[in-house]
Amino acid sequence: PPEAKKPKIKVVNVELPIEANLVWQLGKDLLNMYIETEGKMIMQDKLEKERNDAKNAVEEYVYEFRDKLCGPYEKFICEQDHQNFLRLLTETENWLYEEGEDQAKQAYVDKLEELMKIGTPVKVRFQEAEERPKMFEELGQRLQHYAKVAADFRNNDEKYNHIDESEMKKVEKSVNEVMEWMNNIMNAQAKKSLDQDPVVRAQEIKAKIKELNNTCEPVVTQPKPKIESPKLERTPNGPNTDKKEEDLEGKENFGAEPPHQNGECYPNEKSSINMDLD
Numbered sequence: 001p002p003e004a005k006k007p008k009i010k011v012v013n014v015e016l017p018i019e020a021n022l023v024w025q026l027g028k029d030l031l032n033m034y035i036e037t038e039g040k041m042i043m044q045d046k047l048e049k050e051r052n053d054a055k056n057a058v059e060e061y062v063y064e065f066r067d068k069l070c071g072p073y074e075k076f077i078c079e080q081d082h083q084n085f086l087r088l089l090t091e092t093e094n095w096l097y098e099e100g101e102d103q104a105k106q107a108y109v110d111k112l113e114e115l116m117k118i119g120t121p122v123k124v125r126f127q128e129a130e131e132r133p134k135m136f137e138e139l140g141q142r143l144q145h146y147a148k149v150a151a152d153f154r155n156n157d158e159k160y161n162h163i164d165e166s167e168m169k170k171v172e173k174s175v176n177e178v179m180e181w182m183n184n185i186m187n188a189q190a191k192k193s194l195d196q197d198p199v200v201r202a203q204e205i206k207a208k209i210k211e212l213n214n215t216c217e218p219v220v221t222q223p224k225p226k227i228e229s230p231k232l233e234r235t236p237n238g239p240n241t242d243k244k245e246e247d248l249e250g251k252e253n254f255g256a257e258p259p260h261q262n263g264e265c266y267p268n269e270k271s272s273i274n275m276d277l278d
Contacts, residue, residue, distance in 0.1 A: 047105070054108035059096055061112060062089050065119050075194045076125040085118050121197065129194060131202035139182055139209050146175050146216045160220070167219045174215040178208055 065073075066089045069082060077085065092111060100107065150172045153160040160168075188199045 051105040078195045128198045135202045135205035149220045171216045
């Protein structure tokens with residue numbers, strides 16, 4: 001019936017014995033396991049990349065050097081070494097695709113070092129042959145420049161007559177020493193073949209250029225001392241005029257007609273003018 005009431009339902013709250021610390025400990029251990037696993041994966045990827053990079057470095061070295069041995073490097077290695085090195089490069093290439101397909105990183109590092117012991121001196125001889133003439137040319141130009149300055153000084157050139165003689169002697173001494181060094185080195189290098197190590201490196205020639213410049217440049221670039229112009233004498237009433245200017249002014253006015261005054265041609269002569277005054 002409409003006036004009937006719904007029965008009331010009694011709710012009972014039950015507390016379960018759950019340990020909060022246990023839940024937290026479980027989550028912490030799981031998190032640490034994930035972090036540790038991820039770290040191992042990252043390290044493994046890193047090691048694998050390094051291993052592949054080392055392997056690729058060996059492969060690239062084989063291809064690059066084999067091409068250059070039949071090109072620009074050919075003159076910089078003797079015939080016997082040339083044949084032996086080509087054979088070693090081929091053997092290394094075969095190794096990479098056979099037992100060297102899946103080696104540890106260190107195996108590839110060792111193989112590359114073995115190749116570079118033979119290849120690096122060849123590469124250096126080639127590079128030095130390219131750079132050495134440029135450095136010798138630059139050194140020769142600097143020597144000519146400083147030698148000319150010293151010669152001009154001895155010929156009393158006004159550009160250098162303000163330099164002390166003892167300073168210029170330092171320039172001459174340095175020029176002579178470096179010139180002798182260069183001549184000796186060039187003569188010794190001329191006796192070497194291209195497949196032999198050079199007598200001097202381009203870096204050593206560059207150091208000689210720097211040494212020469214450091215000694216000579218501060219001397220030859222000394223500026224001339226400035227000569228101050230004489231000050232004009234002043235009179236009590238102001239600056240004294242230059243006598244030469246007065247003389248020049250007098251000369252310019254000499255023989256000129258006297259100034260006209262009041263429209264008269266001859267101001268010193270009296271003249272009468274009749275004027276009708278109203």
